[in-house]
Amino acid sequence: MIFRINDGQGHRQARIAARNGPQALALFWRRRGRRILAESLPDPDPIVTLRRNFDMARIRPDTAELPLPEPASARPSSHPTPRRPRAPRPAREPADTGQNDLFAAPPPTAPPPRRQVTHLDAESLQLARIHYRGLQASDPADSYLYHITTEENAEAILRDGISISRRHPLLLTERGGVPYWLALLADDDDTGTADVAVLRMKRFMIDDLIEDDPDSTRSSGSPGYFLTGNT
Numbered sequence: 001m002i003f004r005i006n007d008g009q010g011h012r013q014a015r016i017a018a019r020n021g022p023q024a025l026a027l028f029w030r031r032r033g034r035r036i037l038a039e040s041l042p043d044p045d046p047i048v049t050l051r052r053n054f055d056m057a058r059i060r061p062d063t064a065e066l067p068l069p070e071p072a073s074a075r076p077s078s079h080p081t082p083r084r085p086r087a088p089r090p091a092r093e094p095a096d097t098g099q100n101d102l103f104a105a106p107p108p109t110a111p112p113p114r115r116q117v118t119h120l121d122a123e124s125l126q127l128a129r130i131h132y133r134g135l136q137a138s139d140p141a142d143s144y145l146y147h148i149t150t151e152e153n154a155e156a157i158l159r160d161g162i163s164i165s166r167r168h169p170l171l172l173t174e175r176g177g178v179p180y181w182l183a184l185l186a187d188d189d190d191t192g193t194a195d196v197a198v199l200r201m202k203r204f205m206i207d208d209l210i211e212d213d214p215d216s217t218r219s220s221g222s223p224g225y226f227l228t229g230n231t
Helices: 021-040 046-057 151-160 175-187 214-220
Strands: 002-006 012-017 128-130 144-150 170-173 196-202 210-212 224-227
Touching (some): 002 021, 012 021, 144 151, 144 175, 151 196, 170 175, 170 214, 175 196, 175 214, 214 224
Antiparallel strands (some): 002 012, 128 196, 144 170, 144 196, 170 224
16 A cells, blocks of 8 residues: 655655555654665765775785794694593573463464344344433443334334344444434424334344444444444
8 A cells, every 4th residue: 555645734755655554654764764864974985995995905014024923833742631521511491481482382263253144133132112201411321222213113123123234224322322313303394202212222232243333423422333234
């Protein structure tokens, strides 16, 4: 993936090929640091370098007449002192560092595939209609997720269950978000408060089948979700 690096004024500084944004920034600053270091160092003078090499290769007069070392046969022989054999050292056991051997450990197993569901019946979800008059936006989250709909849709869901589709996901909210959606339906000219129903279902039954809905979360001030079934 190609990332474009801009300065504070929006001018392009570089185009970096990387797998993600942090890696692109790290490569950019690494190249910038090398460039700054190369510009700060002085360029080597080729003439001075050549003279230094000649001076090192030239033999100085005061060292030209040094006597050569005597051959080994001319030196006085001396009987070397016999050395005592060293006792073998006991083998040390490897220290326990408390870390597992990565090469000896079995390879990690791949996570199980996420389940895909297109229909859920009301009994397995513990689906039920609730009275919403006492619900408030300050209510804490509980073990349920809530769906606000019309009386007709609520009767169909309680009878036939929930048909799940990614193209038409079911909007869910937590307990504190119910009053917000009730107020929106009350302001609708086609839907009155008498035609509104609130259904709740066990969260742990669908926790792996929902996705975050940032738009409804931002507008209602309470976490919102889409029931997609991973389809």
